Amino acid sequence: MAPQGNALSAIQIFEPSFRIAENLDMGSNPNALPQMYVRGRSGIGTPALDESLTSEHALKNDPNQPIFMLDGYEVSMEKIYDLDIERIETYTILKDAAATAMYGSRAANGVVVITTKPLPAGRLNVTYSGNFTINAPDLSSYNLMNAREKLEAERLAGYYDTDDPSQIATKLKEYNGKLQNIERGIETDWLAAACRARRSATSTRSASPAPPTPSATDST
Structure with a gap:
C-alpha cells in the first residue's frame, strides 16, 4: 500500500536526506506549498516562505529548494x-x-528526478484514491453522574431540605418536577455536548490518455 498523502511526503519517508520543513503557519491551507531541502539549509536569501506561499517570488527566493525533473522535463514543485x-x-x-555536472548550478540544492509508469498502449488509465477519517475524543475515563444519580446526590446532601415552612412546598415541587423529567427519559450528556467528532475526506482523481497502438506501417 502506498503511503497516504502527496508524492513529496512519500519521498521523505524513503529518503532520509530529503526533508520537508514543518511550518505551522500554513495551518490546513490546501494551497500552501511546503518548504523542503536536500543538502541542508542555507542562510542566504529568504529563510522562510512569505505570506504568499505559492507566489513565484517566494519560491525563487527560497535558497533551499531543489529542482524537480519529471520524465526528463523540469517542472514546478506544485506539479510534483x-x-x-x-x-x-x-x-x-x-x-x-x-547533480551540478548534469543540470548546472541550478542543481546546487539537489535534484529530484521522477519517472512515471508507462501506460499500456490503446487504454485509458483512470485512477481514484480516497481517504475518510473520523477523529473523536476518548471520554471513557470520565465517570460522571447521570440525571437520576445527580438528583439523588442532591437529596442526600440536603439540597431539598429546609427549616422554613414556606419553602417546603417549593422544594418538594422542584424535586418532584426533576424526578418526573427523569422518568420521562430526559437526559443530557454534557461531555458529548461539549465535544464533537471531526470528519474529513480527501480524494484524488486522474485520467491519462494512453499512447496510440502502433500500427504495422509504424514498424517499417
Missing part, C-alpha cells in the same frame, strides 16, 4: 506536489557533484 503517488515508477535524489 499534485502528482498521484501511484503514477511514480522510480525516483532518484541527486545531491552531489553529479
Whole structure:
C-alpha cells in the first residue's frame, strides 16, 4: 500500500536526506506549498516562505529548494506536489557533484528526478484514491453522574431540605418536577455536548490518455 498523502511526503519517508520543513503557519491551507531541502539549509536569501506561499517570488527566493525533473522535463514543485503517488515508477535524489555536472548550478540544492509508469498502449488509465477519517475524543475515563444519580446526590446532601415552612412546598415541587423529567427519559450528556467528532475526506482523481497502438506501417 502506498503511503497516504502527496508524492513529496512519500519521498521523505524513503529518503532520509530529503526533508520537508514543518511550518505551522500554513495551518490546513490546501494551497500552501511546503518548504523542503536536500543538502541542508542555507542562510542566504529568504529563510522562510512569505505570506504568499505559492507566489513565484517566494519560491525563487527560497535558497533551499531543489529542482524537480519529471520524465526528463523540469517542472514546478506544485506539479510534483499534485502528482498521484501511484503514477511514480522510480525516483532518484541527486545531491552531489553529479547533480551540478548534469543540470548546472541550478542543481546546487539537489535534484529530484521522477519517472512515471508507462501506460499500456490503446487504454485509458483512470485512477481514484480516497481517504475518510473520523477523529473523536476518548471520554471513557470520565465517570460522571447521570440525571437520576445527580438528583439523588442532591437529596442526600440536603439540597431539598429546609427549616422554613414556606419553602417546603417549593422544594418538594422542584424535586418532584426533576424526578418526573427523569422518568420521562430526559437526559443530557454534557461531555458529548461539549465535544464533537471531526470528519474529513480527501480524494484524488486522474485520467491519462494512453499512447496510440502502433500500427504495422509504424514498424517499417
